Amino acid sequence: MKTFKTLLILLLLIFTISCSKQEKKTTSTEIKNKIDNYLNKTMELHNIPGMALAVIEEDKVIYKNYLGQASLENNNPVDKNTLFRIFSATKLITSTGVFQLIQNGKLNLEDEISKYLDNLPIQWQEIKIKNLLSHSSGLPDIIRYESTLSDKELIEKLSEDKMEFVTGNQFRYNQTNYWLLTQIIENISGMTFDEYILENQFDNSTNGVLFSSNSQEIIPNRANRYFYNGKSKEFEKDTNNSGKRGYSGNGLNITLDRFIAWNKLLDNNKLLDRQTKSKMWTPFNFTNQKDNFLYGWGSYTVSESNSYGFSGGNLAGFRKFVNNKTTIILLSNGYEIPAYDIIINDIARIAIPELKVKGLTLEEDVMSFVLNSQFNEAKRSFKNLKEENPNSDFDNLRWNINSLGNSYLYNDQNNEKAFKVFKFNAEANPNWWISLAGLAEIYEIKKDTLNALDNYQKAILLNENNEWNYNEQMKNKIVKMENN
Template sequence: MKLFESNQNKTTLLKLFSLLISIICFSCSSPKKENDSAEIANDIDRYLKKAMELHNIPGLALAVVEGDEIIYEKYFGVASLKDSNLVKENTLFRVYSATKLITTTGIFQLVENGELNLEDRISKYLDSLPSAWRDVKIKNLLSHSSGLPDIIRYESTLTDQELMEKLSKDGMEFATGTQFRYNQTNYWLLAQIIEKITGLTFDEYILKNQFANASKGVLFSSNSNETIPNKATRYHYNGKSKSFEKDTNNSGIRGHSGNGLNITLNKLIDWDKQLKNNKLLNERTKSMMWSPFSFEQNFRYQKDNFLHGWHNYQVNNLDSYGFSGGNLAAYRYFPKDNTSIILLSNGYQIEAYDIIINDIARIALPELRKKDLVLEEKIMQTVLNGDYEESLRYFTKLREQNPNSLFDNLRLNINGVANSYVWNEEPKKALKVFELNAEANPEWWIAMAGLAEIYEIQNDSLNAIKYYQQALMLNEKNEYDYNELMKDKINELKK
């Protein structure tokens, strides 16, 4: 009996000791987490202030959300240059093509409910389609592998019937399923399929099923000229006048499913939490949505880059899923850390969204933060400062840290800086930046074509021919149908 009592006392003491250790550990870890969060927030603050100045961004809102916990949420700059209205919690940003994430989620909700199948032909739901379109499947619309002609080439003022008549006369751009080509027709048709199945308008369906509790802070409009309270004005930078001009884009109601979502940062945070907590889609359906689409032709998008309506981005070998819109807005979800980064802005002088999202991940995600990583913004800063050797050193190190990344946006941005020097009639600066881009990206045909063009401008025919020929060899897939133009330039230069 005494032995039992002794053992019982020991057990009780052990439980008390374990409880005490847990309390001590919690009290130690909680302040540490708070300190880490505060340090991360300060680092993001410093970074964003420099990035906004470097890229000349009028207004910006950014959030980092780990699970349900908001690690960072802040608002910077102005929503309108005209009246200097500040970006606030109630500021609506149009997210342009990031809207496609919302539309895709809506399609997969129908898939999850058994009302739709990815293998369904679109002719099952849509009547009077051109005969060449009838074998296109739902999965081809989601993955931009349909080969359909793009509605973007026609005026938004056309009626649906007038538009279809014009499109039916256009040939298919490629055999369905073989290639990736970004296309607004795909998402216009997805909206029509949603409406056919549900009996609701596209707007009604999305708001009901993804933003049911949002009485305000989310709406659809693809018309930049429409007056909407609290909406941030989207700006384009005019390099010649060196000033911002108000965007006048109007895609009409047909653009709602592809580029028409206007939303506040906190409403997008709410949407993000619902997605993570399986309230919008279950895990199985999300896994299906985030699975790579298998293109029949072997080209770079087959390397697990494009999924079903989403894109797979790698940051220092960490996977993330998301998409961007208008070079202004971006959503990224990092599943390993259960963390999302949301960026909303309203203009720029030098494109920035992809660079900023990648760098915020390097600052905020624990696995990346503890490493000595190169920030893409640092490369842009050295390029703009004319420190080209330093730029190349940073770019080389960045590639070593990210062997599977192509850095499309970063190298396009550098190309854009070089082009701006061309427009400003600063050929020596332009040549230096084109040379840097070609040395940093020797496998990229656009870098070689840019270098050829600046040599052509400087009447250096031999080097122009040399780099046009290199660009031709690298552009095996004839991106942007540019090869014929380069061949013509080579022939002219040889004469």
């Protein structure tokens, strides 16, 4: 009798384990099918040539896929050997490299950059390492000058420019910060920037990873980066070349598998120890008490789940949902309508168990409705999104809607279609100055002066930091309209 009971318990245990495995397999298949369907629809909707995407849960890759074409000219498919240039997502690698120096006692966040760099302009002397990483330096941006200038010529040009704001006051994305970090890394390590990164993060191997900020350089297996020409309705190959100066800010080219391997090293504390990672993922204390950015990493909330990461070129994104033990990696090579953060956010809603069970609204639902001019449905979806994500400003989504309006206006010259998109964006995002400025511009084009003036004035009030000095342009437009 005792033997029979033992046998019965064993059979029950085996049955339970078998059911559990079958349930996990069913769930895994369900997630794969949902992501496949989502990506196929999104690639078609946004006209994305090629893409690679992975979802990692703890140390297991639960989804990996390659879609579309790496080269439209040669009809080469995206596959496991395809290298993608990840543009500004490179800054995650650079930030990790800086914190490796900090971990090894060779650098400190509070160090002034003048400790490592000679002949800096007087007004730059007290800027600290932490200000470069957090884009709080206030430095003028090198992007306004030709990339053909020598380092010396560039410093001379920049030294004549005024600081954009008081150091530490606010966040303003800036390429000068990471150019200076390159020089600091090189001065401390005695290596070139790319040598330092490859040795300390990629085991000195160039298999599936390399640095090049030149889109025209012929590199085997690299996906071509494409821009969509709204006038000709065709993709054109990118010709951008930032040279070696751009390596730390936009120069990493990597395969999906190699990025997955890098993430595993990060998760297993092989690149940085737990304490140093925690420091890297600490919010910077901006003086204005408004902006939110970490040390080289952005912070993003999706339905109350926080994540760290960054994106690049509107093409690539890397995001770690640390509390959910999930990482999402997106690589792509072009688009007609940008979608990178939208895709990552939606994949999180589909794949992360804690979010999946809620049956959440997808950001792509809003874009789909807007693209199909179903604005009432778009309003309902956006309302649901805001209720489900009370701490999100949906920055990428609202920018994408704004880009769509501009495309209708300037490429298609369809004022009425553009007006409906700008109007929807302003109603959905009434506290965002960009949406009101866009609506004001279309009212101005339609010669509706009263509504144009009203929205320009509201946009100026909302643009407290005078981003891109755009308030001056809007004020000039107001004066011009009032004098007519």
